[in-house]
Amino acid sequence: MREFHPRTAGVASIYVCGATVQGVPHIGHVRGGLNFDVLRRWLVHNGYDVRLVRNVTDIDDKILTKAAENGRPWWEWATKHERAFEDAFDRLGCLPPSALPRATGHITQMVELMQRLIDKGHAYAAGGDVYFSVPSYLDHYGKLSGQRLDEVQQGESLAGGKRDPRDFTLWKSAKPGEPSWPTPWGDGRPGWHLECSAMATYYLGGEFDIHGGGLDLVFPHHENELAQSNAAGDGFARYWMHNAWVTMAGEKMSKSLGNTVSIPAVLDRAAAPELRYYLVAPHYRSTIEYSEPALAEAITAYRRIDSFVRRIAQRTGAVGHGPVCAEFTAAMDDDLSTPQAIAAVHNVIREGNAALDAGDDEAANRAAASVRTMTGVLGLDPLSETWGEARGADDAARHALAGLVEGLLEQRKQARAERDFATADAVRDRLQACGIAVEDTPDGPMWTLKDE
Numbered sequence: 001m002r003e004f005h006p007r008t009a010g011v012a013s014i015y016v017c018g019a020t021v022q023g024v025p026h027i028g029h030v031r032g033g034l035n036f037d038v039l040r041r042w043l044v045h046n047g048y049d050v051r052l053v054r055n056v057t058d059i060d061d062k063i064l065t066k067a068a069e070n071g072r073p074w075w076e077w078a079t080k081h082e083r084a085f086e087d088a089f090d091r092l093g094c095l096p097p098s099a100l101p102r103a104t105g106h107i108t109q110m111v112e113l114m115q116r117l118i119d120k121g122h123a124y125a126a127g128g129d130v131y132f133s134v135p136s137y138l139d140h141y142g143k144l145s146g147q148r149l150d151e152v153q154q155g156e157s158l159a160g161g162k163r164d165p166r167d168f169t170l171w172k173s174a175k176p177g178e179p180s181w182p183t184p185w186g187d188g189r190p191g192w193h194l195e196c197s198a199m200a201t202y203y204l205g206g207e208f209d210i211h212g213g214g215l216d217l218v219f220p221h222h223e224n225e226l227a228q229s230n231a232a233g234d235g236f237a238r239y240w241m242h243n244a245w246v247t248m249a250g251e252k253m254s255k256s257l258g259n260t261v262s263i264p265a266v267l268d269r270a271a272a273p274e275l276r277y278y279l280v281a282p283h284y285r286s287t288i289e290y291s292e293p294a295l296a297e298a299i300t301a302y303r304r305i306d307s308f309v310r311r312i313a314q315r316t317g318a319v320g321h322g323p324v325c326a327e328f329t330a331a332m333d334d335d336l337s338t339p340q341a342i343a344a345v346h347n348v349i350r351e352g353n354a355a356l357d358a359g360d361d362e363a364a365n366r367a368a369a370s371v372r373t374m375t376g377v378l379g380l381d382p383l384s385e386t387w388g389e390a391r392g393a394d395d396a397a398r399h400a401l402a403g404l405v406e407g408l409l410e411q412r413k414q415a416r417a418e419r420d421f422a423t424a425d426a427v428r429d430r431l432q433a434c435g436i437a438v439e440d441t442p443d444g445p446m447w448t449l450k451d452e
Contacts (some may be wrong), residue, residue, distance in 0.1 A: 001335050006209050007238060012048040014040065015200040015237070017213035017221070018100075020057040021081040022066050025088045026262050027279065027290065028246035034276060034379070035243045035284040035336075036212045037094040041377050042332050045324075053203045054097040055196060056082050059104050059189055064178060074179060088263040092276045093379045093386045101199045103190060107181045109198040110190050113232055114170050114183070122231040126161025128173030128186035132193075132224065134166040137231050144226050144240065145219035154220050168224050170194045193224035200225075200236070207235030215242045215285075216252065243284045261290060270299050273380055273387050277302040280378055281342050285335075301346075305375060306382040308349045312368035314406055316361045319383065321376070322369030328377075338378065345374050405436060409445050 006012050016036045019029060033054065043050050057063075058078040067077035086100075114130050117123035122136045134141050134152065142149060152166040159169075171194065174180035174187040181189065200208065206229075213222060222240065229236040245252040248261070266275050278298035282288050313319045325348055331340035352367030375381045408427050415423040428438055438445055 002239065004209075004239065006048070007207055010047070010049055012043045012050045012210070013204045013208040014050065014052040014210045014212060015196070015204055015208060016052065016054045016097075016211075017196060017217055018054040018056050019082070019085045020060050020062060021078045021085060022060065022062040023081055024262050024264075025081075025085045026246075027266060027275070028252070029085070030088050030092060030263065031246055031279050031288070032212065032214050032243045033089050033094055034092060034279050036241075038280055038284075038338065038378055039210075039212075039241070039336060040095060041379060042336065045373075045377050051098045051204065052095075053099045053101065053200065055199050056085075056100060056102045057192065057195060058082060058102045059179065060192065091263070091267065091272050092279075093272065093384075095379075099203050101203065103195040103199070106195070106199050106202060107183075107190065109202045110171075110194050111183050113194065113198050113201075113228070114185075116232045117170070117228060120231065120233070122228070123170060124163065125185040126159075126163075128188060129159060129161050129169060130171035130183075130185055131162055131167040132170055132228050132231070133163065134168070134227070135164050137227055140230060141227050142223065145223045147219055147223060152220075154224075168193060168220065170228070193221055193228065196221070197225045197229045197232075197234075197236070201229065201234055206233070208237060210239045210241060211237035212241045212243070215244050218242055241284070244287045246279075246288045246290055248290050266295070270295060273306075273382070274299045274302045277378075277380055280338055280380075283335075283337060283339055301342075302380065305345065305349065305371065305380065308352060309368050309371055309375075309382045311406055312352060312356065312364050313383070314403060315356065316365040316368075319365060319368045319372060321373045322366055324374050324377070325370060328374050332377065341374070341378070345371055345378075348374070405431065409438070413445070 004012075014036065016032065018033075019025065036052070036054075040050050040052050059074070063078050064074050067074040070077065082102075114123060117132065118125070118130075121133075123130055123132050134149070138149060141147075142152075149166065154166065154168045156169055158165055169191040171183060171185065171190060172188050174189070179189060180187040200211065211222065211225075222242075226236055263275075270278070275295075275298075278295055279288070281298060281301070288294075309319060325344055327344035327347070328341050331337040331344060334340070348367050348370050352364045352371070355361075355363035355367060372381050372383060376384065379386075381387070408431060412424045412427040415421070415427065431438055
């Protein structure tokens with residue numbers, strides 16, 4: 001782990017590899033976006049001006065194949081699923097990126113980058129295709145992924161024009177029925193690796209701070225981005241961050257394996273902030289093995305936070321924002337250790353509940369204010385406008401219900417304190433008769449609707 005020193009004081013520049021918009025997003029797709037949203041929020045909390053660029057790959061073999069299989073124009077297919085991805089990010093509380101560039105909108109920058117590489121002897125044209133020459137960059141290739149040069153497999157066909165099987169494609173010559181754009185070397189469309197280098201440097205400059213993406217992108221995608229950018233003379237990314245996968249039965253979640261869980265499907269079982277909690281609570285470099293029990297645990301944990309903040313607000317009045325605790329700061333500064341950061345949040349909740357039980361409303365309000373700030377960094381503040389807008393009319397009904405239930409629970413608490421157990425049991429029975437389950441926990445009573 002290295003200490004973060006931005007290229008420009010007070011400014012943090014981040015490029016995140018975004019979606020290849022071939023289909024409906026699943027929770028594995030959005031995990032990275034959430035992880036880097038937390039990074040962005042923490043940097044902003046620490047006073048940085050954050051410039052985050054997240055691209056859209058809107059031209060790709062998979063997009064063309066899927067569109068053809070469904071009898072739709074490729075551009076319509078890509079646009080439809082780009083909207084689905086952005087809707088998923090919005091619903092899960094991601095701040096909008098500073099820029100959201102599409103690959104097809106940056107062909108000019110790609111042509112310029114290829115020309116620079118050809119001029120420096122690191123790329124060549126062959127039959128309308130353009131390739132990066134790995135042998136021309138042997139002393140540096142593999143420094144990100146640790147790939148041995150004698151073991152490099154690009155995952156591409158061994159096209160007839162390639163000089164070396166380790167070379168990778170920058171530009172694909174036009175094929176009948178496929179979209180194409182003109183270049184000095186012939187009509188065609190861009191290769192995947194070329195797209196990100198061109199967009200990252202166009203928006204953030206030849207050298208920027210952080211490049212992020214999924215662990216599966218380290219090789220060949222990020223290795224090739226780094227090689228072609230450095231070979232062209234750009235410093236490129238100073239830091240690399242890679243989030244791990246969401247798996248099912250040990251396999252990476254992917255459409256090709258048929259083991260995906262779509263965002264709409266999960267949001268039928270969990271509220272948006274609850275799903276976000278589930279995806280950001282583990283360390284970004286830790287694999288999440290998806291399961292219904294694990295999701296249920298996350299739902300319960302988030303509701304504990306939500307209930308605490310709302311309970312304090314009802315009891316003590318408006319809850320603002322307060323300083324974060326030292327344990328939270330240490331955790332977030334330690335490579336975004338969100339598990340320890342969330343543990344710190346729950347510790348403060350316990351302290352706040354203890355203060356409330358002791359009648360110290362001022363201390364309880366301070367604890368809730370701190371919780372709001374810490375959960376705000378994680379994108380989970382229960383009282384934020386984001387979740388208020390997302391829940392809409394259903395949330396308004398839940399808030400009204402919460403007020404009634406919390407009032408009854410306060411009566412029950414008072415009755416128990418006075419050892420009037422008959423009244424306390426009667427309150428609980430009344431709630432159960434209305435479909436509300438009550439569980440006594442170390443953090444105070446928790447209630448849920450029985451059908452949830």
